[in-house]
Amino acid sequence: MMTSSSFWHRLDQFARQLFPFALTIALLLVSLVPLRLPAYSSVTPSFMVMAVYFWTLYRPDLMPLSAVFVIGLLQDLLTGGILGVSPLVLLTLSVATSSQRRFLSGGLFVTVWAGFVVNAAGAAILAWLLNTLAAGALYDPRPALFQYLFTVGLYPSLGWILARAQRTVLRPA
Amino acid sequence: MKTRGSSVIRLATPVRAWAQRFALALMLCTAFGLMVVSRSDTAPVDRLRVLVVDAIAPILDLLTEPMSNVTRLIGTAHELTDLYAENERLREENQRLLQWHAAATALERENASLRQLLKVAPLPAKRYLTTRIIGDNGGAFVRTVLVSSGARDGVDKNQAAITADGLVGRVIEVGERAARVLLLTDINSRIPVVLERSRDRAVLAGDNGPLPQLVHLRPDASPMIGERVVTSGFGGLFPPGIPVGTVVRVAQDDVRVMPLVAWDKVEFLQLIEYQPTDMTGVLPESGPGER
Numbered sequence: 102m103m104t105s106s107s108f109w110h111r112l113d114q115f116a117r118q119l120f121p122f123a124l125t126i127a128l129l130l131v132s133l134v135p136l137r138l139p140a141y142s143s144v145t146p147s148f149m150v151m152a153v154y155f156w157t158l159y160r161p162d163l164m165p166l167s168a169v170f171v172i173g174l175l176q177d178l179l180t181g182g183i184l185g186v187s188p189l190v191l192l193t194l195s196v197a198t199s200s201q202r203r204f205l206s207g208g209l210f211v212t213v214w215a216g217f218v219v220n221a222a223g224a225a226i227l228a229w230l231l232n233t234l235a236a237g238a239l240y241d242p243r244p245a246l247f248q249y250l251f252t253v254g255l256y257p258s259l260g261w262i263l264a265r266a267q268r269t270v271l272r273p274a
Numbered sequence: 275m276k277t278r279g280s281s282v283i284r285l286a287t288p289v290r291a292w293a294q295r296f297a298l299a300l301m302l303c304t305a306f307g308l309m310v311v312s313r314s315d316t317a318p319v320d321r322l323r324v325l326v327v328d329a330i331a332p333i334l335d336l337l338t339e340p341m342s343n344v345t346r347l348i349g350t351a352h353e354l355t356d357l358y359a360e361n362e363r364l365r366e367e368n369q370r371l372l373q374w375h376a377a378a379t380a381l382e383r384e385n386a387s388l389r390q391l392l393k394v395a396p397l398p399a400k401r402y403l404t405t406r407i408i409g410d411n412g413g414a415f416v417r418t419v420l421v422s423s424g425a426r427d428g429v430d431k432n433q434a435a436i437t438a439d440g441l442v443g444r445v446i447e448v449g450e451r452a453a454r455v456l457l458l459t460d461i462n463s464r465i466p467v468v469l470e471r472s473r474d475r476a477v478l479a480g481d482n483g484p485l486p487q488l489v490h491l492r493p494d495a496s497p498m499i500g501e502r503v504v505t506s507g508f509g510g511l512f513p514p515g516i517p518v519g520t521v522v523r524v525a526q527d528d529v530r531v532m533p534l535v536a537w538d539k540v541e542f543l544q545l546i547e548y549q550p551t552d553m554t555g556v557l558p559e560s561g562p563g564e565r
Contacts, residue, residue: 133410134334231309
């Protein structure tokens with residue numbers, strides 16, 4: 102903090118504050134890219150659920166509800182899902198996570214992961230319910246279940262990457 | 275470890291908390307409203323989707339390139355290991371295909387002359403447009419892919435999307451430079467088909483699972499396991515005779531079809547530009563003659 106009033110400093114600050122949101126959007130785009138793995142596309146892990154959980158836990162000031170809303174909206178628009186479902190799911194997840202924040206964020210990684218197992222389950226069930234409600238048709242719950250398991254299994258790796266990113270980009274601010 | 279005292283204090287003020295709660299309620303209501311609106315009136319939602327997809331398409335296009343190079347590299351490594359057996363198999367297959375080719379040419383000629391004899395109206399012309407898949411992975415509730423061609427390349431809504439193996443789906447959203455294809459396994463997909471052997475008509479309905487279901491089959495129809503299912507051309511959206519899949523399960527009220535296309539291997543799609551003339555659309559027996 103040399104010349105705190107300087108334009109560049111403020112721009113830098115702004116860019117850093119935008120970082121969690123921008124990274125999440127980038128993650129959304131990357132997750133759309135076809136990987137051509139057998140049956141992958143229907144069980145693609147919900148990276149948005151992981152990212153919203155992570156940032157709500159560690160930097161809620163940089164992942165406000167409005168950002169969560171926009172992320173959900175973009176996800177629905179890009180994946181072709183029913184519009185409005187992802188914002189509802191992610192907003193609920195964000196509120197639920199921030200209510201457990203004091204309990205979760207100080208603890209061991211295992212605690213954080215266990216918290217994710219529970220919260221992501223809630224998000225998956227809510228997504229299934231909302232889709233079923235909106236489509237008026239009973240969706241096969243199995244793909245949603247596999248997607249959930251995949252998401253939970255992948256959280257430690259993505260969480261580690263996000264933690265590294267947080268440390269390198271946000272710490273000096 | 276966080277030492278952001280100032281922001282915590284700021285957040286803790288009651289006005290701020292109240293405003294935040296109000297904003298949350300507003301956003302939840304908006305999301306719920308969007309859900310309801312997008313189910314009843316899809317036009318404005320579609321326009322919004324197209325706008326966003328169009329904006330993102332160049333980025334996805336860029337990201338897809340290296341990814342497909344990687345998968346191709348892995349594929350090449352796999353193939354190198356059993357080159358000899360593969361060669362042997364291909365030689366045999368080539369032999370067989372040459373015989374088929376001769377048979378097909380003869381049949382095509384015969385078909386053409388018979389058509390001429392019977393004065394059957396010619397089938398409308400088809401034009402093909404090859405495009406690359408730049409996005410899939412919609413998650414557990416949708417089966418769609420994004421392709422890198424749009425209205426400027428001649429893509430139109432409801433065009434059939436195929437690969438060399440068979441039908442993939444149909445175009446449902448068209449942007450300027452990108453479009454979305456609804457796969458035939460999606461829960462919203464309904465495709466008029468015909469059983470190749472018995473000529474029984476049906477509708478192939480997706481349910482998001484790997485095996486779409488044949489519905490609206492006549493009660494006395496008797497689909498057989500292994501029987502091929504092709505598009506019927508009814509409704510005029512698709513050309514007749516595009517292979518779709520084979521019947522793999524026949525049970526009471528539950529006939530399932532295995533699509534011919536291996537979804538995870540598809541990199542490029544062909545979109546069929548097809549405008550049936552009024553005459554052929556009306557003639558009831560325009561199905562049997564394909565190609």
